[in-house]
Amino acid sequence: MSFRLLRAARGSALLLVLPCAALAQERELLRDHIARYEADRGALRRRYELPLSARYGERMRAFHAELIAALDALPFEDLPPSEQLDWLLLRRHVQNAEAERVRDALVDEELRSLLPFAAEVLALEERRREFEPLNPERAAEACVRIAEVAAGVQRELDGGKHAGTAPKLGARAAERSGELRRALRQWFRFYDGYDPLFTWWVAKPYEAADQALEKHERAVRAKLVDVAGDASLIGDPIGEAALRVALDHELIPYSSAELVAIAEREFAWCDAEMEKAASELGYPGEWRKAQEAVKRLHVAPGEQPRMIRDLAREAIAFVKERDLLTIPPLAEETWRMSMMSPEAQRTNPYFLGGEVIQVSFPTASMTHAEKLQSLRSNNEHQARATVHHELIPGHHLQQFMTARHRPWRQLFDTPFWVEGWALYWEFRLWELGLAKSPADRIGFLFWRKHRCARIVFSLAFHSGKWNARQCVEYLVERVGHEPAAAEAEVRRSVAGAYGPLYQAAYMLGGLQIRSLHRELVERGGWSEKRFHDAVLRENAIPIALLRATLRGDALTRDFDPRWRFAD
Secondary structure (H helix, E strand, O other): OEEEEEEOOOOOEEEEEEOHHHHHHOOOOHHHHHHHHHHHHHHHHHHHOOOOOHHHHHHHHHHHHHHHHHHHOOOHHHOOHHHHHHHHHHHHHHHHHHHHHHHHHHHHHOOHHHOOOHHHHHHHHHHHHOOOOOOHHHHHHHHHHHHHHHHHHHHHHHOOOOOOOOHHHHHHHHHHHHHHHHHHHHHHHHHOOOOHHHHHHHHHHHHHHHHHHHHHHHHHHHHHHHHHOOHHHOOOOOOHHHHHHHHHHOOOOOOHHHHHHHHHHHHHHHHHHHHHHHHHOOOOOOHHHHHHHHHOOOOOOOOHHHHHHHHHHHHHHHHHHOOOOOOOHHHHHHOEEEEOOOOHHHOOOOOEOOOEEEEOOOOOOOOHHHHHHHHHHOOHHHHHOOHHHHOOOOHHHHHHHHOOOOHHHHHHOOHHHHHHHHHHHHHHHHHOOOOOOHHHHHHHHHHHHHHHHHHHHHHHHHOOOOOHHHHHHHHHHHHOOOHHHHHHHHHHHHOOOOOOOHHHHHHHHHHHHHHHHHHHHHOOOOOHHHHHHHHHHOOOOOHHHHHHHHHOOOOOOOOOOOOOOOO
């Protein structure tokens, strides 16, 4: 017999007797592999991650390779279907993480001539992290060299040597320069005051190096970034090849050109519906005038929170009356609201959602023109199409459910599921009649056109065909955005906080879930509630894999669905 010692809840010791054979059969669940991967990755990042660090890159490469080997050694065919899905999700995630690391390293290599002091900074901080003995006099000499080299690059910039550098590389170099300066500061503060000899030798050379790095970052921004216009609208296009890799990772079997064709097809539907609504509103053949009339239908300053509350309650009641999905009482009870700052509205001119819906509306500190544009952008009828997107049945309900059902899969979060679910509900609630009046339909159609436009402009930007300014103009002309709101939307898209496919994922993810709804509900006999609850309870995974598990498809190690969901 074999014994395992367990601790009881009150702290006393219990002996649990298990046969040796039973212990031998115990295995780690895939969810445990996922949890350990997240914990190990976090530990390695905290230990090794530094800008342009080859040591960090090599350690993460080895980590990813070790995990892939461990997964490949598991008996995939013997796993239950749910764990086979977890195996596929984790392996794909790790492969993609390694591919992204390699791409980032290649881009960073292009910055070496602008950051020739990086190796010196990294050597100091990496030796500190290795607990190696420090020679204060040599550390001071290293700081002197860092200051001299950084000043030399600044002189090169002043002389125009790097003038041909692309603004996106200049922006990245400035960001890395700031990160290296922070790394050097962290190194200095570790020793300063604790090692008297260190402070005696290094304090002044470090001060000079810190100032030189600050000036270097400013010079890079001034000479390579600011000259291109609004730095927040430069962005970092990834190129057509990287787009293809990103689409493959998301299991989207379409080329960029095919996706744009899908967007144009959806645009044509929107245009036809917009013309109908404009005619009903008294503007036949003039959708822009109809949209202008709707933009003026906003509540008075101070009344927006009440309107958002009423629209949220309306959507919840609409869904519950039709028994479309399960809404846990606690989810309905716990959503909250906050008002977005003027600064945040520069990148989020509309609403953001989740447990807290963040409301965009004019503030007293805005200029008169900014106030008018915010009022018009957040009118009542456009808001009717977005409040349910952000709260229930959209993002708040999503987040509530993913925290409670297969939460380990939140690691595999994909915008095609996250934004696709909320956008799908814009489709579904339109079909079920939530948009009651012509003005409501124009508000809904504004957003639906915007989702089409997001596919077009984001793919055009990342393939290098359009710059950010062209994207802004496209949103104003094709969708009817206010100029400031169009700038904010593009700034949000290109600034780097979102992945290159994030904006396209709204409409494409919505089309995926709508196609799956037609397959399982309209043709497969599932109820609306069964379908919607099942989508949420599988958590945030690629929708092609969601489809496979809901249909009960047999999974294999090399499972690669070629689901043409929009054909």
